[in-house]
Amino acid sequence: MCLTEDQWKRKKTVVIIKNEAIAKDVYEMDLQVGETAKEIEPGQFIHLYCRQGQRLLPRPISICEVDEKKGRLKIVYGIVGSGTKEFASYSPFETIDIIAPLGKGYQWESQEKHSILVGGGLGVPPLLELAKRLPGKVEVYLGFRSQPFLVENFKKYTDFVYIATDDGSHGTKGTVLDVLKNKSECPEKARVYTCGPKPMLQSITQWAVEKGYPIQVSLEERMACGVGACVGCVCKIKDLQTGEWQYQRVCKEGPVFNGKEVIWNEES
Ligand SMILES: Cc1cc2nc3c(=O)[nH]c(=O)nc-3n(C[C@H](O)[C@H](O)[C@H](O)COP(=O)(O)OP(=O)(O)OC[C@H]3O[C@@H](n4cnc5c(N)ncnc54)[C@H](O)[C@@H]3O)c2cc1C
Ligand code: FES
Structure with a gap:
């Protein structure tokens, strides 16, 4: 998948400070992200790239905690498939490619x-x-x-x-x-x-x-680009005044939405 200009600008290689299990199949990873830590709002997420070429799409994971002074952020992820399994195998001082921060918190x-x-x-x-x-x-x-x-x-x-x-x-x-x-x-x-x-x-x-x-x-939806370009992550959001709905992108307009505006199922 080609990266957009926005993705290129924000993609960076960062150092893993810590990567430890904190519960069964749940890991905590601290990343040294420098000045990026100052830009983060709670509820935003990052994209993490796998090293294995066949796992091309980045994995979206929410930002858990930020240490602005040290220029670090923490994520907590569960092992559910091949990408997160690969992340769990990484050791401190290895590097990982990320795009951060993404979305609206x-x-x-x-x-x-x-x-x-x-x-x-x-x-x-x-x-x-x-x-x-x-x-x-x-x-x-x-x-x-x-x-x-x-x-x-x-x-x-x-x-x-x-x-x-x-x-x-x-x-x-x-x-x-x-x-x-x-x-x-x-x-x-x-x-x-x-x-x-x-x-x-x-x-x-x-x-x-x-x-x-x-x-x-x-909200959580399967994502590809993560920056609003592919329209692969949409959900239905209604206008509370008119009752009309439109698709919005979880990666760009979200992931955080007004709960009253979300169409939870077709009957809503
Ligand atoms: C905005 C956002 C924030 C998230 N924050 C967290 C978090 O803090 N901690 C956490 O453990 N998980 C989080 N997830 C879910 C996480 O992205 C998936 O568990 C992860 O992508 C699975 O990757 P995999 O390769 O291990 O699984 P696979 O099933 O092998 O993945 C195959 C493909 O499907 C995508 N995919 C699979 N499950 C999901 C999912 N639930 N959501 C989106 N894409 C998915 C993968 O990114 C990959 O492209 C978040 C998802 C979104 C959209
Ligand atoms: S993942 Fe491409 S538009 Fe949201």
């Missing part, structure tokens, strides 16, 4: 008083940098199948971290929505930010709409 006001963050599985990582930057009270709800990860990292930024696991091995047994309904103090006004599997995003959006809270969701 979460938005918030400087006067924000109360935020509710809800993450599920591999949708948990991008909420960490957000938890760090949000002003006011931040409640964090994290759902996992079994083994949680990044929990201690969140606790550095807020005292209100709640866990749900499908098997009940950690935190509350059940879904993250169950815990949210039980534990949230549900203030009159709050903003909700979420990332995770689509059914979870949809149910959290429904909950937020019932409470009258604005909600931002981070």
Whole structure:
């Protein structure tokens, strides 16, 4: 695949500082990205290139945390196929090609008083940098199948971290929505930010709409170029005024969208 001019400009070779397992088939990778660290907004993602020629397409992974002083960023990825398996084999001080940062992240006001963050599985990582930057009270709800990860990292930024696991091995047994309904103090006004599997995003959006809270969701679609050129990653977004919908690119207009504007299924 040919790179666009925009991709060429932003593609760089960076050094891997750390690449370690933090849960079963889940890895944390720190990258030395220099000045790029200053450009990053929570909710944006990067593209990582494999070294194996047959795996031509870059893999999109969300930015988990940024250290502007050291010029580093952290990503957390699960091993699901050949590309992520290859990434897990890399060692510190090896290099990797990336494009960063990509997409549009979460938005918030400087006067924000109360935020509710809800993450599920591999949708948990991008909420960490957000938890760090949000002003006011931040409640964090994290759902996992079994083994949680990044929990201690969140606790550095807020005292209100709640866990749900499908098997009940950690935190509350059940879904993250169950815990949210039980534990949230549900203030009159709050903003909700979420990332995770689509059914979870949809149910959290429904909950937020019932409470009258604005909600931002981070969507995932298969990607090719990652910079808006191939239109391979579209989702249906509706205009709340007119009710009309149009396709928007998850890599360019997203991955973060207003949850109320997302058409979750054809019946919506
Ligand atoms: C905006 C965005 C942010 C993401 N952030 C994270 C993250 O923080 N942590 C994490 O573990 N995963 C994340 N993902 C999913 C991650 O991109 C896929 O798990 C990864 O690309 C799988 O690559 P693979 O070669 O191992 O799998 P394979 O199945 O072999 O991949 C084959 C092709 O399909 C694409 N693909 C497969 N699954 C996905 C998917 N779920 N989304 C998009 N493309 C996919 C691959 O990029 C590759 O081009 C994110 C996806 C998107 C779109
Ligand atoms: S991946 Fe090409 S337009 Fe989004």
